[in-house]
Amino acid sequence: MSVSNLVSYDDALASYDPVMGLEVHVELGTKTKMFCGCSTELGAEPNSQVCPTCLGLPGSLPVVNAVGVESAVKIGLALNCEIAEWCRFARKNYFYPDMPKNFQTSQYDEPIAFNGYLDVQLEDGEIFRVEIERAHMEEDTGKSSHIGGATGRIHGASHSLLDYNRAGIPLIEIVTKPIEGAGARAPEVAKAYVAELRELIKALGVSEARMDKGQMRCDVNLSLRPNGTEKFGTRSETKNVNSLRSVERAARFEIMRHATVLTDGGTIVQETRHFHEEDGSTTAGRIKDNAEDYRYFPEPDLVPIAPARAWVEELRAGLPELPRVRRARLQGEWGLSDKDMQSVLNAGAVQPILDTIAAGAPADQARKWWMGELARRANETGTDLAEQPITPAQVARVTALVAEGKLNDKLARQVIEAVLAGEGEPDEVVAARGLAVVSDDSALGAAVDQAIAGNAAIADKIRDGKVAAVGALVGAVMKATRGQADAARVKDLILERLGVEAQ
């Protein structure tokens, strides 16, 4: 089923109400793995960061990483969860070659954190509360590379390679309760939730939460029910959706796909789905009926975890300012309306602005540049604001030059453009292009005055409105300065002296 032969999104929503469940796996940024002392550094030679425990060698035993538990409690607290007074790890039993023990050490009916929520802000500023079912600790698997198949999938492959460096890296799985009532905004809610969760994880300092590096992965569970009914429909589980945009697209596609199947009188199969970046579609994975049985039981090799209440409270007190609180504070500090703040958020400008302020710029100036010139450019080029080839320090320097009176607004814009064009630091651009505001006694000012005095007739024409005549005067100045002046600047200066508005 491709994107083109689906019922339209609006038609889908006219008949059906989407219910979502989001499962997010976060790889913790601990130095060592969850149950052994091996490094978690990414990018090492395959199978160079392994030991008897994470390879599941006979006789080896796990020991819990205390930092992993602490990170889990912090995440739980930040998600407004209750923290278990006593909980255990459990074994999730299934065979797969990239899982060394053929069971995953996870948590089952005793998660370390449960019953929380995360408020997320949608693009129009509306707050949507996503209820959290649980957050639990587990270990990552190794990585299989299937060789010889067309798509890197196991189907058609001649053999597979296994890298166990990732096996045993701590994961926190965060599971929402069914998200109801989002209606047509379900895909937007999904994206906003994952974005907010990512900000929160980063603010807690427990993971870099880079989706592009697989440090944060999202499964989108989605079902439809006829509008006005209560009972959930059969769900699909779209696995490993690994960017914010993809989360939104996957939810949107699944809404349309489910609606198409249901409208045709078909039934949804409970299955996993693969998401495809190229066209935003999903395709069937494996059938997942309720008979799938992981034979969970409490992990006998580990002792129960009983986070002391005093310690939990200590962690709670030490939580950093959470993203939403921080945004509210910044809005106040920057004196922005809700609408303006939302624009800043939507543009992804919070961090660049903060960094520019940190580099010495006044808040209003920092915001003006990032939300003006730079946001426009990002938009035009379809790139992230933070990825523009200019640093917050460079922007701050430009604002400083303006404050010192060395640049005016118009000149500053030219400097920014030159920096973006790769012409160097703001001061270099100013020097190279002679962009500094020229005072009367400066060389350029004198040359301009001289040119006006020596070509009075042309100057009069210009004063009378024949602005095009300015070229002759510019030429005179350029000659007098041996071409070192910036022609556009010279033109501006001449027009300024003659009291004529540039056209």
Place this chain on the structure above:
Amino acid sequence: MTDLIRYTAAETATAIAQGDVSAVEVAQAHLDRIDAVDKRVNAFLHVDSEGALSAARAVDAKRAKGEELGPLAGVPLALKDVFTTKGVPTTAGSKILEGWVPPYDATLTGRLKDAGIVILGKTNMDEFAMGSSTENSAYGPTGNPWDLSRIPGGSGGGSAAALAAFEAPLAIGTDTGGSIRQPGAVTGTVGVKPTYGSVSRYGLIAFSSSLDQGGPCARTVLDTALLHEAIAGYDPLDSTSINAPVPAVVEAAKLRDVRGMRIGVVKEFAGEGYQAGVMQRFNESVELLRELGAEVVEVSCPSFTLAMPAYYLIAPSEASSNLARFDAMRYGLRVGDDGTRSAEDVTALTREAGFGPEVKRRIILGTYALSSGYYDAYYGSAQKVRTLISRDFDAAFAGVDVLVSPTTPTTAFPIGERADDPLAMYLADLCTIPSNLAGNAAMSLPCGLAPEDNLPVGLQIIAPAMADDRLYRVGGAVEAALNDKWGHTLLEEAPAL
């Protein structure tokens, strides 16, 4: 010293420390003995002559330099093939691990080495420690030195037979449901299952994680205590390890005084299925304890009758998960990898070929017991029974210092007799299983020969968790009194090999 192999570990260590004999001579004497008798006994799966002699040389060198030696330095030991030994093959009695050479030492292996104990080799066992006769070994059965046509007990039959055949004065076993104590009982040797968590399981190939416990085996109570002290103690690599001082077991073994101790006889360990000669020797032991000044009372532990079914749910459940790792991907046997088969097929073929019938039986039992819809009825109920058994022990220990019973209901049975009758085989562990479920400490020591078959009978002593010293206090006193009565140790009555 002419017959080095017949000395106790304590005597051997003293002789080496005093320079009466070198550790190399002692090691060589035992290697020669293994050479002479082990083709018939089959106690060893792998003899590491080179490693043993090199370890012995290191002890001699240390002594020559005047360095202090540990209390068991230079004493040879037979190590159950379920502990990993770096560079030395480790099979757990299974074909699926044939040829596997571990890249790391178990914590226990490391402690033995640190103590200067000379590891002679790895001993035979029921595959993955599942069995009570060592007949489930993939490498053939071990004979009982008292009668080579009979079983030496199991799963640690190799370790017990090595002691009884004078191939080693010390041995290591593991006890999940009686695998140290029952082989001890049927071979006339001493074996202790320490408190769960007091001997590290790191490097012990798991059968049932919540029940497995490594422990010391020897021919005397004192030797067992010395080995106990060498191997016990906290290990940060084992999360279930107890971070507390090891009870003073050597001191207790030397005390030989039970006056004033209260001893409970467990009422439920008697009746149908118990051999008359076993009950006779057991009752005599109880009488002996009374004579030695202990107060003996009868104790009832009604939940113990549920121990066997609970055990055969919990142990196979954990085993089904623990043994999942043997999938042909990373180590051990690989069958059918001819380039045409999927990994899944290779795993299936390997497990089919690599596991023996008893292991398969327990994997299937455990897989079933953990299945969704059955979990509560089976695994869940078994865990509740476990709690009841612990409560029975707690109630009993509120009134007595130790409990006693026969170690196993019968003497050594002939090889093959119960091989096709798993339920009959399981009954051998009737008296030993409750201590594994509760995690407390227990010992078996010889208390005579059954009159009807002249085979050894074991007396089981059970102590509360972390009161392992009481086992040695009672065991040491009984052993001394019996040796006085007999004028020699029981093993001296064993036929020459």
